[in-house]
Amino acid sequence: MVYKKSVLYLSLFFLPFFLSAQKGYDLWLQYDAIEKEDIRSQYLRQINNIVPFGSGETVKVAVSELQMAFEGFFQEAIRESVAIGEHDIVLGTKENLPPYVLPSLELELSKINSEGYIIKRIRIGNTPVTVITSQSDAGLLYGVFRFIREIQLHNNISDLHIVDSPRIQKRVLNHWDNLDRTVERGYAGFSIWDWHHLPDLIKPQYTDYARANASIGINGTVLTNVNANSLVFSPHYIEKVKALAEVFRPYGIQVYLTARFSAPVEMGDLQTADPLDPEVRQWWKNKADEIYAEIPDFGGFLVKANSEGQPGPNNYGRSHVDGANMMAEALAPHNGIVMWRAFVYSEHDPEDRAKQAYTEFVPFDGQFHDNVLVQVKNGPIDFQPREPFHPMFGAMPNTPLMMEFQITQEYLGFSSHLVYLPTMFEEILDEDTYVKGEGSTVAKVIDGTLSNKKLTGIAGVANIGTEKNWTGHPFGQANWYGFGRLAWDPYLDSEEIAEEWLQMTFSNEEEFVEEVSDMMIKSREAVVNYMTPLGLHHIMDTGHHYGPGPWVSDLDRPEWNPVYYHKADSVGVGFDRTQTGSHALAQYAEPLREKYNSIETTPEKYLLWFHHVPWDYEMENGETLWYNLALKYQEGVEDVEEMVETWNRMEKYVDRQxxxxxxxxxxxxxKEAKWWRDAVLLYFQQFSKMELPDFIPKPEHDLEYYQSLKFPYAPGISPAWH
Known part of the structure; x- marks a missing residue:
């Protein structure tokens, strides 16, 4: 039996790239030479030629990626002309594979969706081959990246049998990037989109960005800030967006834009943006037609409306349904979608901010068009170090809800702090909403299995910028990677993801992976401890959200002041959200309502979120709340000290830079963990009137000093907050 072998991996074309690569820039796609002889020899026996079936840009990209990987992994063997194996890598979609290959794959092909893939060792006659196949070109590329990952992780590929599909359809990065290249809540430099030079200058970073996203299964990118600018809808900018879409298309990535609701007025075409006005509805249809004429696979719109000063349908006495459905109708003929954000709260609403999104959206359950996803932040306030899950999850069974996580660390120390966020993502996804009984997890709401949803989605606010390593902090890359892996499969284990990322980015050495993954897993709890333990939230300094500011009380809007959230007084501290307080707890299903209604049965991690607790309240360990609050802050500092010690032991495994x-x-x-501990405890001590426990070191400064600190040029500040 003969088949054409059209591409060999033995070309040295890409080799100089690897010899001079900036490893931080390469992210987790560092195809370093495999130095251990036994491992390298095993792989060399398992591979030979790359044999593609089919054509098209995505197939070319897949073959190129395999070539690049093999030349990196086996460069020494290639130089020395070491004998290689006889096992070909055959790749092609179901449609393009030769008929004699398909009988061995029929069962697996019936189990994957349009973006899924199969990697299987089979025999064609007497010839052993590894087949990578799928239902689509994008799935084929995902399969190629998975095959490469198996080698990066030094896994056995001699008898591969992998069948995998994404559980969520729309896996999207949200860039809060402005057209002037500033990035709201961005801590890694300026926007990578060089709008001024587009469409004529296509930077290599655009392709590398697409490669990185495709390697973890991300299939969409929102290019612009949710605090939107109507200018991006002009023909001049649509041409620029088209250029990016053409770069991303071979990697299976759709582009989306944020839609400013008032665009029909701001672009000078109409006097109103009323969503029920026929001329306005036609304007959006015409604009959609214009965009799709240039970008046939354009994804659709992300909309922030009637939130933090942004215009929306409420300006005209209309509802979120009216606004979202108007845009959905414009996009529907092109298979586009609307992602309508549920992050809304009003300074004119005296209701607890944690309740407002639920109050505004839940009554409209089932009224949104089929191509609308309501995009909900993971918690009811705003990307805090720890929040309970948003009560909207599970409360709208007839509406597709899209999760919104924040990868950029707006409230978690920016890119200065090592905080591994997939542990937080996993914590939220695993939470049980109980809306259909035990086991009704947030993950099941998001992937559509709880209520049989046809349209599903998940978004992550990107932490990407022009820094050489993309994310500022080297470990910030792990949060981008981890988001992509959990977007593909929200049931994955965050510890396994950390180990994968470390092996692909730093080292496969067992001691390194074991110790540093443990450090990563503990890092999120550390930041909760030294910033907002026991359910405290939103006590960061205002505007930039850098450092502690529990004393801030003079801002125009009450819900922008940290004192609104902690409510410290001579009796105690915490926000009462039970029946005796704001009753936000009523938005959750039983048995959560009953469990969290009592101080005694509320998990301590959410204690001050749901209760105003006396300073002398005796907690599980027999000590007072005040003692335990101090203990958590001290534990947070000690956690970071342990991280420092762990990292110092890893010097031999990591390149010097x-x-x-x-x-x-x-x-x-x-340094900043100690600042948080000292400033917050000194502030709350004014109310508790209790001595600091002996284990708390004497603060370096007094409270007046900490209150005097100002940071007018902290990165990521924007006039319109999220």
């Missing part, structure tokens, strides 16, 4: 940068950043994190 990455080691030194991470070491210095950990010192910043330790």
């Amino acid at each position: 990455k080691f030194e940068k991470t070491k210095m950043l950990l010192q910043i994190q330790l």
